[in-house]
Amino acid sequence: MHEYAFFLGCIAPNRYPGCEASAIKTSEKVGIKLLPLKGGSCCPAPGAFGSIDLNIWYAMAARNVCLAEEMGKDIALICNGCYKSIYEVNEILKNNDELRDGANEVLAEIDMEFKGSIDVWHLIELYYDSEICGVEKIRNSITRPLTGVKIAPHYGCHLLKPAKERHFGNAENPMWFEELIDALGAESVQYKNKMQCCGAGGGVRGYDLSQALDITNEKLINVQEVGADVLTEFCPFCQLQYDRGQVEIKETFGKEYNLPVLHYNELLGLAQGMSPDELALDLHAVDCKPFLDMIL
């Protein structure tokens, strides 16, 4: 078993707990053990906190990293926004003495110190990494293939961009997420402008909702055009934007999509035999039933 400190963030545990539950259960079936990371906070939100003062963002994210350092475990997480904060701050502070000293000066006030002793991973990259898990292992863990379901991938932004500071290389048209989707027995589909942002990030969702929704709406038009049954992602904030966003788009623009939006962990859970009740799919704003009827 590969063991990781499981950094939860906010939206997964507090809005879509099925993302948290499915991460724990699905990872165990492929040799990954997610251990509770006690006392973790908001990553903190890179848009809100980073925009106000990058130094506070460094210090707050470093505190979360320190908790895992104390456990002696690498961090695994399930949200692109958290990845931006936790991964990026970990790397910045490891490599920039001035910024690390600044963060440690503040952390000393609460008897903590950033040492730079661990690494940070998104669970989806551990799933794809053949040394940890790999696509084959995911495929072999499936007991209920999602046969006949067309699934549109949404990569989001912060796991892949800026590409020069990330693990996946060029972010113009990646295809690795499609491999993970196809491993579920489903059919991944391509759509126009696949790599466009969901619209929520950078604080825009809170600052100008209709602006954020207009970006989301464009994505949904493109996804609908290719006849996708489901949109999947690996970021609960993107999930919130697409899922609750569809309700808001209906109110704002009068357009209706009824497109179920599921985190990859939730899809993997279903494909490994978890029931919709074990995933709290009833908390999703868009009814998942049309999709569930295809596979149950």
Next chain:
Amino acid sequence: MSFEKNYGNPELEEKLRDRSFYTTDSNPEFLKEVEKISRTDAHMCFQCGSCTGGCPSAPRSSYRIRLFMRKVVLGLEEEALTDPDLWLCTTCYTCTDRCPRNLAPTDVIMALRNLAARRDIIPKNFLKTVQAIYKTGHGVPNNDANRAARVKLGLTPEPETTAGHPEFIPGIQKIIDHYGLKDRADRILAEGE
């Protein structure tokens, strides 16, 4: 969506309409400051526009990342920091990936926001997130419906975060107080009411 730039501030609107460059408006230190915070060599920008071309916010607003890059290089501090479009960047980093000069326009935006914040120019929703994190450790706190759902899933009603371990919250408050940010958030939000 911002269909038209209308900030209810005639002076700013007049200024934004005027595309002429006056050296008296320029603060030469501004570029240096932005470069230090953003850790990118903004002065290398040659205004090709790849950034605006790939920007998801650009087609639906007057936000032009290329324009902000130019204002930084020209030292137009006042214009850059007071333009409400500054807050329309979703930080998707597409411009950063595509910049042929290998710059990070996204991080320039973040630096500009940091500098605007020093003048107390910060959108309300950002400050409310600060207040929520100060109180609970979470930007998006737990609620009763979610607690009930968690229990059904076999999870603890409160996650293993600061929600389940509130003894960690004073440490978070100390970090935020070190920068005086909670008091500032309270003050700015109170002034805005």
